[in-house]
Amino acid sequence: xxxxxxxxxxxxxxxGPLDADVHISDGVxxxxxxxxxxxxxxxxxxxxxxxMPGAIDVHxxxxxxxxxxxxxxxxxxxxxxxxxxTTVLDMPNTVPxxxxxxxxxxxxxxxxxxxxxxxxxxGLLRSSSSEDQLEAxxxxxxxxxxxxxxxxxxxxxxxxxxxxxxDDPDIEPPPDYGTLARLAPALARLGLPLVIHAEDPAxxxxxxxxxxxYSDLLEARPAEAESVAISAAAAVARECxxxxxxxxxxxxxxxxxxxxxxxxxxxxxxxTCPQYLWLSDQDFERLGxxxxxxxxxxxxxDRDALVEAAxxxxxxxxxxxxxxxxxxxxxxxxxxxxxxxxxxxxxxxSCLALASRLGDxxxxxxxxxxxxxxxxxxxxTKGAIAPGFDADxxxxxxxxxxxxxxxxxxxxxxxxxxxxxxxxxGIREVFLRGRAVVxxxxxxxxxxxxxxxxxx
Ligand SMILES: [Zn+2]
Numbered sequence: 074x075x076x077x078x079x080x081x082x083x084x085x086x087x088x089g090p091l092d093a094d095v096h097i098s099d100g101v102x103x104x105x106x107x108x109x110x111x112x113x114x115x116x117x118x119x120x121x122x123x124x125m126p127g128a129i130d131v132h133x134x135x136x137x138x139x140x141x142x143x144x145x146x147x148x149x150x151x152x153x154x155x156x157x158x159t160t161v162l163d164m165p166n167t168v169p170x171x172x173x174x175x176x177x178x179x180x181x182x183x184x185x186x187x188x189x190x191x192x193x194x195x196g197l198l199r200s201s202s203s204e205d206q207l208e209a210x211x212x213x214x215x216x217x218x219x220x221x222x223x224x225x226x227x228x229x230x231x232x233x234x235x236x237x238x239x240d241d242p243d244i245e246p247p248p249d250y251g252t253l254a255r256l257a258p259a260l261a262r263l264g265l266p267l268v269i270h271a272e273d274p275a276x277x278x279x280x281x282x283x284x285x286x287y288s289d290l291l292e293a294r295p296a297e298a299e300s301v302a303i304s305a306a307a308a309v310a311r312e313c314x315x316x317x318x319x320x321x322x323x324x325x326x327x328x329x330x331x332x333x334x335x336x337x338x339x340x341x342x343x344x345t346c347p348q349y350l351w352l353s354d355q356d357f358e359r360l361g362x363x364x365x366x367x368x369x370x371x372x373x374x375d376r377d378a379l380v381e382a383a384x385x386x387x388x389x390x391x392x393x394x395x396x397x398x399x400x401x402x403x404x405x406x407x408x409x410x411x412x413x414x415x416x417x418x419x420x421x422x423s424c425l426a427l428a429s430r431l432g433d434x435x436x437x438x439x440x441x442x443x444x445x446x447x448x449x450x451x452x453x454t455k456g457a458i459a460p461g462f463d464a465d466x467x468x469x470x471x472x473x474x475x476x477x478x479x480x481x482x483x484x485x486x487x488x489x490x491x492x493x494x495x496x497x498x499g500i501r502e503v504f505l506r507g508r509a510v511v512x513x514x515x516x517x518x519x520x521x522x523x524x525x526x527x528x529x
Contacts, residue, residue: 074098075111077507079466082119085126085438086458095124097464100506104460117502119468123434126458127159127190127465127503128421128441131448132268132320132344132392134413135161138183139168139232144397144485149417150189150522152395152483154510157421157500158441159190159465160525161395162449165197165219169231172197174209176231181214181524188522189510191465193449195219195268197233199226200248204259214526216449217266217318220248222302223274236274247274250305257313265527266316266342266448271302271327272368284408287357290369299327299368307334307341316340318448321394323349323368325378332387342448344390345379347416347423348490352376356490362403362410363490366394384431389444391424393417397486415484421467422475422496429497450527464507473499483516 077097084093086105096104096111130153136144153161163184165171171180177194184192196210198220207218225237226245237244253267260267276298284290303319310317311334319331322345335341348366353373357364364370382388396413403410420441428436446456454463475496479487503511508521 075103075114077117077464077504078111078114079117079119079124079468082122082124082468084124084458085435087443089435095458095466097507100464100508102458102460102462102464105458117468121472122501123469123471124458125438125467125469126442126456127467127505128157129160129162129445129449129451129455130158130392130395130417130420130441131162131390131445132346133161133163133395133417134397135163135167135184136397137167138180142399142485146184146187146192147189147520148483148485149395150187150192150520151516152415152418154189154503154505154516155483155500155514156418157467157469157503158417159467159503159505160192160451160455161190161417162193162195162216165195166221166233170197170226170233171195172199172202172231173206174213177210177213177215185522185524187520189516189520190505190522191525192522193525198248198252198256198267200246200252202252202256204256207256207259207263211263211265214524215265216527217268218260219268219270220253221270222249223247223272223277224270236278250309253306253309257309257315261314264316265450266318267310268318268320269302269306271306271319272298273301273305276301287354290365291354291371294367294369296324296326296371296375299324300330303327303330304334307331307339310341311337311339314340316342318342318344320344321346321349321368322379322388324371324375328378328382328387342390343382343388344392345383345388346392346394347419348414349376349379350383350391350427351423352490360490360492362405362407363414363488363492365407365410365412366396366414367412380427383440384436389440390448391420391440392445393420395484397484400486400488403486403488415482415486415489418483419477419489419491421500422498423491425469425498426496449525451525453528455525464504466504467500468502470499470501473501475499
């Protein structure tokens with residue numbers, strides 16, 4: 074029995090667009106076909122619309138628990154929902170950091186009543202992590218593990234920090250390639266992905282300098298830091314059969330290192346973000362600190378190489394690294410402003426606009442939905458409009474445009490890198506497991522998100 078029928082749209086299924094009706098029963102897609110009737114069903118008229126799978130943003134920072142003034146699960150998932158993101162995977166550098174099963178369970182319990190979309194949780198891999206801790210995190214439902222190469226850890230505050238004084242007894246050194254090698258057998262056994270923040274700390278230290286201009290930032294965090302981190306981590310991963318995932322790829326040089334590693338047989342997936350696909354260093358003058366992110370947005374040549382790699386399927390995932398701060402923090406002088414900016418709300422729109430420019434709209438659901446589902450181990454239930462999949466569905470209006478402005482942002486940080494941009498699509502309706510969470514562009518209903526865990 075169909076209880077919801079999305080009728081007459083252009084449906085972006087696994088085999089490309091098709092004029093069809095999507096039948097949904099109990100939150101699951103049951104049929105995708107044209108001309109079927111369904112008595113008693115709620116009917117959504119999608120004529121002239123694109124019907125696409127909900128996005129899975131594999132890289133967000135909820136700041137919850139830890140920094141409620143920056144964001145929490147409520148504001149994060151409202152921003153996600155309105156942008157057509159029906160699942161978010163939250164990074165583990167909340168406070169306390171998610172380095173143990175108990176912390177993950179407590180975070181899930183905190184997130185659930187606020188979550189307007191489904192969510193998964195990454196576990197943290199520290200330099201002191203044990204195989205037992207990783208196994209317990211996996212059993213508790215972690216989607217995988219994140220290693221912040223080059224980031225220290227405060228053991229008293231349970232917090233991931235910028236590279237800090239190694240003589241302080243409270244400070245645990247960053248995980249390094251030795252940590253990865255030591256834990257690689259456990260990671261391979263678990264079969265869960267290892268995500269790296271790929272900036273080699275030795276290179277970042279060697280190029281460290283005062284940050285006065287945007288060029289200082291580019292010189293302080295050079296592309297070599299990315300390519301070296303990718304090559305070294307890949308060498309470890311390849312020997313042990315670890316699934317390696319590179320977060321926020323930012324450079325042509327990092328891309329070349331990743332392609333070399335893939336050719337050598339590493340199980341490697343790549344993620345880049347809208348900011349690296351749309352912007353270059355030339356945009357800093359216009360955007361200011363909104364554009365201060367690590368790794369930095371680099372040159373037009375880097376951007377063009379990443380767009381090409383995304384267009385050809387070398388990069389299969391576009392995620393946001395949604396990392397809000399307060400507008401006050403971001404208004405500090407360049408050197409002192411924290412790195413990171415919000416992005417989850419513009420993920421789908423920016424990818425649709427880019428895919429449209431590249432002449433193949435189906436690239437957008439591949440980048441934000443299909444590729445991410447495979448990384449997260451959710452490929453049986455999410456990431457496609459097909460029978461048996463969760464009815465996470467986005468109705469896109471191709472006749473609407475969306476002008477991005479601070480007043481419409483649902484995140485606590487309202488100024489982002491897409492301020493003033495006019496995207497030539499609108500997100501009209503969003504369904505989470507068959508339930509409307511956005512109607513006519515507005516968030517509706519009570520939070521009904523669930524925690525997702527990888528399928529075995
Ligand atoms: Zn991040």
